[in-house]
Structure formats: structure tokens, C-alpha cells
Amino acid sequence: MQRDERYGKVATFFAPDPVRDMSALPHKSGSEFALTVALCTYQRSALLQKALESLLGQTGIDPSEIEVLVADNGSTDNTVRMSEEVGQRLPFATRVVIEPRKGLSYGRNLAVREARGEIVAFLDDDAVAEPTWISGHLEAYRADPEVAGVMGRVLPVWENDRPAWLDPMLDPYLTIVDYGEEPFTLQYPQHSPVGANMSFLRQALLDVGLFDERFGVGGARKIPYEETELAGRLHARGLKLVYAPRAVVLHGVPASRATIRWMSRRVVDQGRAELVYDLDHGTRFHAVRKALAGAFLRGPVLALAALADLAVGNKSRAARRASVSCHAFGYLQELVYMLRHPAKRETAL
Numbered sequence: 001m002q003r004d005e006r007y008g009k010v011a012t013f014f015a016p017d018p019v020r021d022m023s024a025l026p027h028k029s030g031s032e033f034a035l036t037v038a039l040c041t042y043q044r045s046a047l048l049q050k051a052l053e054s055l056l057g058q059t060g061i062d063p064s065e066i067e068v069l070v071a072d073n074g075s076t077d078n079t080v081r082m083s084e085e086v087g088q089r090l091p092f093a094t095r096v097v098i099e100p101r102k103g104l105s106y107g108r109n110l111a112v113r114e115a116r117g118e119i120v121a122f123l124d125d126d127a128v129a130e131p132t133w134i135s136g137h138l139e140a141y142r143a144d145p146e147v148a149g150v151m152g153r154v155l156p157v158w159e160n161d162r163p164a165w166l167d168p169m170l171d172p173y174l175t176i177v178d179y180g181e182e183p184f185t186l187q188y189p190q191h192s193p194v195g196a197n198m199s200f201l202r203q204a205l206l207d208v209g210l211f212d213e214r215f216g217v218g219g220a221r222k223i224p225y226e227e228t229e230l231a232g233r234l235h236a237r238g239l240k241l242v243y244a245p246r247a248v249v250l251h252g253v254p255a256s257r258a259t260i261r262w263m264s265r266r267v268v269d270q271g272r273a274e275l276v277y278d279l280d281h282g283t284r285f286h287a288v289r290k291a292l293a294g295a296f297l298r299g300p301v302l303a304l305a306a307l308a309d310l311a312v313g314n315k316s317r318a319a320r321r322a323s324v325s326c327h328a329f330g331y332l333q334e335l336v337y338m339l340r341h342p343a344k345r346e347t348a349l
Contacts, residue, residue, distance in 0.1 A: 033093070034065040035138060035199070036117030040107035041125040042073035042218065045082045047252070052086040054128035060135035063091035070096045071111040073103070073218065103219030104195070105211040105226050112205050121199035124175075127154070127249040136247030137199045140183065148204040148239035149231075151186060152197035152247030153178055159255045165315035166258065170323060173266050174253050181245045188235040192228040197249045200234075208233040215273060223334075224266075225273035232281070260319070267323045271330025279338070291335045294328025 037055065041048045048070070055068060068090060070083045080096050087094030099110040112120055121137050123129055133152065140150045154177040156162075171177075175196045186192070193200075205211075208230070213219065215226035234241060256262060271294075278287045303325040309318035 031116065031118035031202070033067045033117035035067075035119040035121055035134060036111075036115035036202070037066065037068045037092070037134070038071060038108070038111035038115065038120050038122050039069070039125055040071045040073065040104055040111060040122070041075065041079060042102075042107075043075045043077055043079070044125050045075070045077045045079045048079060048125040049082055049086060050128055051123055051125050052083065052090070054130075055090055055092070055134075057131045058129065058134045059131045061138065066134060067093040067095070067115075067117055069111055069115060070094075071107040071114075072096060072098050073107045074098065074100045103213060103216045105213045105216030105219060108195075108216070108226075109210045109213065112202060112210055115202055118202060119199050120202050120205065121150075122195055122197070123249060124196040124251060127196045127251040130248040130250065132246050133197075133249060134247075136244050139246060140242055140244040141201075144240070144242070146240045147242050149193060149200040149234060149241040150198065150244045150247065151177065151191070151193040151241065152199075152243075152249060153245050154194060154196045154249055154251045156253045157250050158253050158258070160258060163258050165260065165319045166263075167316040167320040169320050170263060170267075173263060173270070174257060175251050176253075179243055179245070183245060184243050186231075186241040186243060188231055188241075189228065191241075191243070192231040193241065195227055196251045197247060198227065199247075204234065204237075204239055205230075208237060214276065221272075221276070223269050223273035223276065225270065225277055229277055229280075232277075263319070263323070264326050267326040268330035268333070271327040271332075272334035274327075275331045275334040275338070287335060291328075291332045295332045299325040299328035299332075 039048065039051055052068070052070075058066075068087065070079075070087075072079050072083070080098075083094070083096045087096075095114075097110055097114050099107045108122065111122075119137065119141060121134065123133075136152060137150050141147050154175055156174065156176050172194075175194050177194055177197070179191075211226050212229050214221055215223055215229055217224065231241065257266075275287060275291070278290065302321040306318040306322040306325065309315070309321060
């Protein structure tokens with residue numbers, strides 16, 4: 001295990017073993033590249049520059065097999081100019097495309113449509129790629145021709161120290177993903193790819209209809225869940241998704257997100273998104289029953305249990321239990337919104 005302080009305060013990761021050369025990876029006729037690196041961004045040029053520059057150190061690949069695509073969600077800072085300048089230093093073909101509609105899913109879908117690689121690998125604009133990130137993704141597809149998608153490892157870079165109240169069960173809300181050093185097949189819905197470090201066969205994404213644009217940070221409804229919703233459709237098609245531990249990125253956790261207020265809002269939004277998802281994939285009766293159970297049973301009971309935990313000084317368990325209450329509140333909140341706005345409800349079905 002090594003400690004890396006290049007990008008922030010504390011980042012701990014397992015040093016991956018050297019990988020074999022991936023330059024011989026075949027790609028289908030009609031795909032100009034084996035893999036497209038897609039970075040979707042909005043108004044974060046300083047962070048994006050670090051993400052792009054981390055691609056300079058990629059190993060075990062043939063650069064001619066890779067392209068880099070920046071999908072700018074209508075930034076007004078120097079994102080485009082900076083991306084072009086850094087692109088001139090990268091050993092890969094690099095392009096910038098503009099998506100004026102606000103919302104992460106809009107940007108991701110534009111990136112998929114514009115990609116010229118057989119595989120599209122997404123890297124967050126506030127993450128940095130470890131040297132074997134690209135080769136780690138490619139290796140997963142080469143090892144098993146049935147693989148249609150890959151989730152990599154996402155390790156945190158804390159701006160401040162990890163808060164004592166943060167229970168490990170809440171790590172996914174901060175996009176922390178570490179299932180160890182052994183690859184495995186993802187079992188839906190227990191595991192879903194995360195946007196900071198995931199890849200898919202481009203054709204598989206086109207076949208299932210790309211990302212659902214109702215979901216995604218910055219969109220009209222401002223709810224997450226787009227990766228989980230997409231994974232559900234891929235799973236329904238019988239497509240295989242795997243965890244690739246060699247594909248490592250370091251993902252920033254700013255101090256503003258390591259707060260109870262931010263976490264509460266994030267979990268509420270997760271509950272809101274899950275209601276929309278449930279309306280898609282179940283019945284209205286199921287959604288109402290789930291909302292009422294959360295609002296009048298699980299939510300209040302666990303809220304009281306969280307208060308009891310605080311009283312005895314167990315902040316971590318209190319946070320975990322309170323998160324269930326926040327999720328139930330968000331689920332009910334979105335159901336009430338849908339009932340009060342029938343037109344909006346129809347667009348969610």
C-alpha cells in the first residue's frame with residue numbers, strides 16, 4: 001500500500017502490478033479508436049486541467065488507439081482554451097465538443113454520440129487517473145469478450161481529514177469505490193458503475209438508449225441515479241458489467257461535501273431519484289406503499305434511533321441511521337411533487 005499526496009491531503013491506494021502491453025487490442029471495423037476518454041465538465045477548468053494532465057502518465061497502451069473528448073456543458077470560463085492547450089501536450093487525439101443544455105446526462109450522451117472509440121471511458125473532471133487507468137479498462141474487455149461495461153476503483157483525496165461521523169456505508173454518496181484487488185462480475189442492483197470511473201462499449205450504450213436525461217447532476221430535476229438506471233437497462237439486456245481494480249482514479253472530496261448538511265441533501269436527492277426510478281419500473285401502488293412505509297415507519301423509527309446514538313456518542317451509527325430517514329423523506333417529497341404536478345408525473349413514467 002502506498003500513500004499519494006500529489007493531488008490532495010490523503011489518498012491511499014494499492015499499487016497495481018505492471019500490466020501487459022495493450023496495443024494489440026482489436027477494435028471493431030468502423031471504430032477509429034479502441035477507447036475514447038470522455039470528460040464532461042462545467043465551469044471547473046482548474047480541476048479539469050489536473051484531470052487532463054493525469055492522462056500524460058498513462059502506461060501499457062498504444063496512444064494511437066486512444067482519443068480524448070471533452071464535453072463542455074456550456075462553460076463561460078477558459079475550459080475550451082485550456083482543454084485545447086493541454087490537448088496539444090497529450091499523446092492522444094483530443095477534441096472539445098459543446099453541449100449547451102445543462103445537465104450531466106446531456107453531456108455524457110453527447111460524448112457517446114461523438115466518440116470514435118469502440119469503448120467510452122468516463123473520467124470525472126475532479127478526478128485524476130492513475131498510470132494504469134486506461135490499460136486497466138482495456139484489459140477487462142480483452143480478458144472477456146462478453147464484458148459490456150467496467151467499474152473501476154475510486155479512492156478519495158480528502159481536502160480535510162475524513163470526518164469521524166462518516167460511516168463507511170455512506171462512502172458511495174461521496175463516490176468512494178474500493179472493493180479490493182480482485183475483479184468480479186457486478187451483481188445488479190447491489191453494484192452499479194459510478195460516473196467518476198466507468199466505461200462501456202459504445203454500441204451497448206446506443207442499443208439501450210444512452211443515459212436517461214431526467215437524471216444527472218445539474219439537470220432540470222437535479223437528481224442523481226443516472227448510472228444505476230442505465231445499469232438496470234444493461235442488466236435487463238443480459239449484458240455483463242465487471243469491476244476492474246487496476247483501473248484506479250483519485251477523486252477529490254472537498255471540505256464542503258464532508259459535512260452533515262451536504263450529506264443530508266445528497267441522500268434526500270437519492271430518495272427523490274429512486275421514486276422516479278420506481279415509477280418507471282414498478283406500479284404506482286408500490287411507490288405509494290414504499291413512501292408511506294418510509295414516512296411513517298422506517299423514517300421516524302430510525303430518526304429516533306439516530307438521536308439515541310448521538311446521546312451515547314456513536315456519531316457514525318447515528319449518521320447511518322439518519323441517512324435512511326433522509327432517503328425516506330426524499331422519496332416522499334418527490335411523490336408529493338409528482339401528485340401535485342401531473343404533467344411532470346407523466347414525464348417520469
